[in-house]
Amino acid sequence: MKKTPLNQVHRELGARMVDFGGWDMPVQYSGVIDEHLTTRSAAGLFDVSHMGEIEVRGEKALDFIQELTINDASKMVDGQVQYSAMCYPHGGVVDDVTLYRFGADRWLFCVNAANIDKDFDWMRQVFSQGDYAGVELVNRSDEFAQMALQGPKAEAILAKLTQTDLKSVAYYRFTEGDVAGVPTLISRTGYTGEDGFELYFAAEAAEPMWRAVMTAGEPEGLKPCGLGARDTLRLEMKYALYGHEINEEITPLEAGLGWITKLEKPSFVGREALLKQKEAGIPRRLVGIRMNQPGIPREGYEVFAGDELVGRVTSGNMSPSLKVGIALALVKPEFAAIDTQLSIAIRNRRVGCQVVRTPFVRKDQN
Structure with a gap:
């Protein structure tokens, strides 16, 4: 099993460790609910060093990225971050990615941990099918550690450790500066729905960086958080998780990612299949579901309208x-309207639920 540079720190903190996509990762420290609510009210610190980083360099880098990804990277400026995805020719998703633009000839992809090798192979395959002379693809995943500092107190905590003007770093923008004396890519992004930062820096600096951030955050109530809280936080926001809401059999249009699918781009891998799907009518929709009766919906559970099977929980x-109980589910489009009454089969009984607006938790409710 692979380990992040913070593995020993997690064990010292008494984290419960699990195998996550081949990585030995902390699922919880004080407990999922406590960590979740702390992130919503104060701040949480997450080790996300298992995520992958792939650099694309060269004069034709943008041409390559435009063919590779479904969003429009040509609209980006230096210091901007974009949420995007890579698709197969049939329209299924290779992976969802975060793209960083340093300059017209230098870009960085952040990719999902379990998909690093698959993604890098896929990028090389797309590369080999076009004229991208001079473009270099470099898998830098082992060089980076990555931490996510998330929550309403995140900026106040990080400000203690850097001279960088954090207020000038807008949402989905990034800058480079020292944090606790360590050269860091400081990105105002996250996977929780809260304000916060994702920090990329040299793997060997991981332990001192973690300790510095935890010490700075102590007066604000900062807590270490595991993958359990990361999952419930993203679920409340309806953020997709690869292998659940998106995979090679689910298209971005089905998964509610039409907003990042720029079909007006002249060309990208999967475009024809996605255009066809849009014209024919998208066969299923990702919806948010809230239980009307006690019961916790889980991945794979069947969703019914009356006695008709209309979808599955992702x-x-x-x-x-x-x-x-809340869920994301792929359902037939005629059952995707808000307030549609459905039921989910939980342990051999049908439990009432309904389609609701997402995100489940809105910022003004916190």
Whole structure:
């Protein structure tokens, strides 16, 4: 099993460790609900060093990225971050990615941990099919550690450790500066729905960086958080998780990612299949579901309208913020309207639920 540079720190903190996509990762420290609510009210620190980083360099880098990804990277400026995805020719998703533009000839992809090798191979395959002379692809995943500092107190905590003007770093923008004396890519992004930063820096600096951030955050109530809270936080926001809401059999249009699918681009891998799907009518829709009766929906559970099987749960859990079962599910489009009454088969009984607006938790509710 692979380990992040913070593995020993997690063990010292008494984290419960699990195998996550071949990585030995902390699932929780004080407990998922406590970590979740702390991130919503104060701040949480997450080790996300298992994520992959792939650099694309060269004069034709943008041409390559435009063919590789479904969003429009030509609109980006230096210091901007973009959420995007790579698709197969049939329209299924290779991976969802975060793209960083340093300059017209230098870009960085952040990719999902379990997909690093697959993604890099896919990028090389797309590269080999076009004229991208001079473009270099470099898998830098082992060089980077990555931490996510998330929550309403995140900026106040990070400001203690850097001279960088954090207020000038807008949402989905990044800058480079020292944090606790370590050269760091400081990105105002996250996977929680809260304000916060994702920090990329040299792997060998991981332990001192973690300790510096935890010490700075102590007065603000900062807590270490595991993958359990990361999952419930993203679920409340309806953020897709690869292998659940998106995979090679689910298209971005089905998964509610039409907003990043720029079909007006002249060309990208998967465009024809996605255009066809849009014209024919998207066969299923990702919806948010809230339980009307006690019960926790889980991945794979069947969704019914009356006695008709209309879909399946892709992710589900008890919402720590709402104290009720919530789920994301792919359902037939005619059952995707808000307030549609459905039921989910939980342990051989049908439990009532309904389609609701997402995100489940809105910022003004916190």
